[in-house]
Amino acid sequence: MLLPRPLLTLAALVAALAAPSVMAIPGAVVTTPQVRAELVAHAPEGLGPGRPMALGLLIRHQPGWHTYWKNPGDSGLPTTFAWTLPEGASAGDIRWPTPRRLPVGPLMNFGYDGTLLLPVPLTVAEGFKGERLDVTLHAEWLVCKEVCIPESGDFALSLPREQATAGQAEAFAAAEAAKPVPATGAQARARIDGQAVVVEVKGLPADWQGAALDVLPATAGALRNAAVPQASWSGAVWTARLEIDPQHTESPPALDLVLVRDGVPAGLEINAPVSGSWPAPADAATPAEPAATPAAPPADTSLGLALALAFGGGLLLNLMPCVFPVLSLKVLGFAAHAHDRAKLLAGGLAYTAGVVVSFVALAGLLLALRAGGEQLGWGFQLQQPGVVAALAALFTLIGLNLAGVFEFGSVLPSSWAAARARHPLVDSLLTGVLAVAVASPCTAPFMGASLGVAVTLPAPQALTIFAALGLGMAAPYLLASAWPRLAGALPRPGVWMAHFKVLMAFPMFATVVWLVWVLGQQAGIDGAAALLALLVALAFAAWAFGSRSLGVRARTGFGLLSLALFGATLAWALPAWREAPPAATAAAAETGWQPWSAERVAQALAEGKPVFVDFTAAWCVTCQVNKRTTLAREEVLAEFRARGVVLLRADWTRRDAAITAELARLGRSGVPVYALYAPGGGAPRVLSEILSPAEVRAMLAELPAVAAPA
Known part of the structure; x- marks a missing residue:
């Protein structure tokens, strides 16, 4: 709006x-x-x-x-x-x-x-x-x-x-x-000659014949852009040998080219039909392309391993701090139905269905958008400030409800509240959906390689991997709901549940703090302040409409005031969230770290300097842990300096197509990713997602030390 x-x-x-x-x-x-x-x-x-x-x-x-x-x-x-x-x-x-x-x-x-x-x-x-x-x-x-x-x-x-x-x-x-204007009367043709395309053009304008010409490829993804064309004239025929990109992504039946002549502002457009078969893209990187897209492993070996890693990653996902607040809602449900096996099992099955279907749906959306040309990676939903704000509002409402500030039954229409009471399985299913919404950015630390493989596989196999991830995440709760002894070990419902319910509000509020910080990284201090004001207005509205202690007249008056405040803060918030923060990022402010770009990597490698890139995001909890426990340690930074390593930080907090493309070339679809680019070509070395000082030092030990200046 x-x-x-x-x-x-x-x-x-x-x-x-x-x-x-x-x-x-x-x-x-x-x-x-x-x-x-x-x-x-x-x-x-x-x-x-x-x-x-x-x-x-x-x-x-x-x-x-x-x-x-x-x-x-x-x-x-x-x-x-x-x-x-x-x-x-x-x-x-x-x-x-x-x-x-x-x-x-x-x-x-x-x-x-x-x-x-x-x-x-x-x-x-x-x-x-x-x-x-x-x-x-x-x-x-x-x-x-x-x-x-x-x-x-x-x-x-x-x-x-x-x-x-x-x-x-x-x-x-x-x-x-x-x-550029069409080269009227000119005839062009091209043929594949090994790792090059030979282009012949005759019939160019008389004032162009014999001149030194450059050629620019209007067709992207086929030719090596940095290669100098080998061109010559034979009478009125101009011939150029153009190198094929070893990692070319296109094999067009005809090349669109623009011929350029010094001193002439407009080039000449030519279309050269290509005869012969294009060579297959090479597997290894070349100096012109520091990181090549890795080939997907054979399906018979990679799919089974990816499924196992996905299931194990889903199990570990239950321990992540961004997931725990949602799982506390499941704990409440377990406590309420601990001695009703039928309801417990039904709730576990509904929660499992919500988790698996949500993972598959989210993955299907990602694959569909990528197939349509969008540069997206796993966890893409938290790259949008609006989604982050919506999650913060949802967790605020859940926390206020658990703390007793309002009751959903007082806010929802009576028919909705009755339906909610009649269909508790829907609550369990939606809890699974909510868990996936906040859990997906936390999956990369456990299964970065599996996600990278998944997005390169055919859609049915890729969706199977994401379904295995969902099954792994839901497995502990499904087993607990189906195992009577475990359910029987829980205490019987009583007064303690009221206190436990209030206690569970605080993990919700802690998650809101994290989401506000994420949005602050995306939209700056004004965006974070706007979200905080919006949450205050939302809390006021929840109290006004949902408090049982207010009379009808007071509820109406406070409710209308709260809606006005909510509308005013929303009008302030939306423009603030659309604006990116100033270019001076936190990464640039940290000693030794610079913002990432492909040009910076190429420039450093051309100067013979190794490059270490931290692919990170504010909403990635593991990224922040690794940053503070490893990459910010003075002894690690000193080792980087001793080896002359250029430190770059690729901030993926907001959507960035260039970073997404680079992650894809590294075989990953989410963060964190840590990569060392060494001079002289060759594929970058990708470190593990759970980083440790020992691993970084072992990597740096393989690099030569830089002599200290005299």
């Missing part, structure tokens, strides 16, 4: 009415420390069918910063647009200007710096009759220097239908002049 836009003042209204062309609604410009992005339009004859019209995002980069082309190269992400236009209007695809090479160590990217306009064609149907055309755009881009920062912006413009809009005519003309 967005906040209502503020009303225009009288002076602003007069100025808006007097404006002859574009009226900029608040949000037309987004400024960050790295770029200034502005939504602009070009309609020199006004809006109408057949008239020249275009929209565009004008990006002015700060010195040293750059964004990416549709093929970003070895790292990076292209800029994306999502338009909202009225009926009768539509926006086309981005008309990408010709990019330039952006070398980063042994890697090669393609993109833009300085001032950039990304235009799109705008069309209006015959039936469009509005006086103005309201345009909104959600854009996302990755801006990089030594570090890469994913950024986004929401923009809006209101364009007059009959008046000319040409304030950015020069920028649109320059973008059009820089757009």
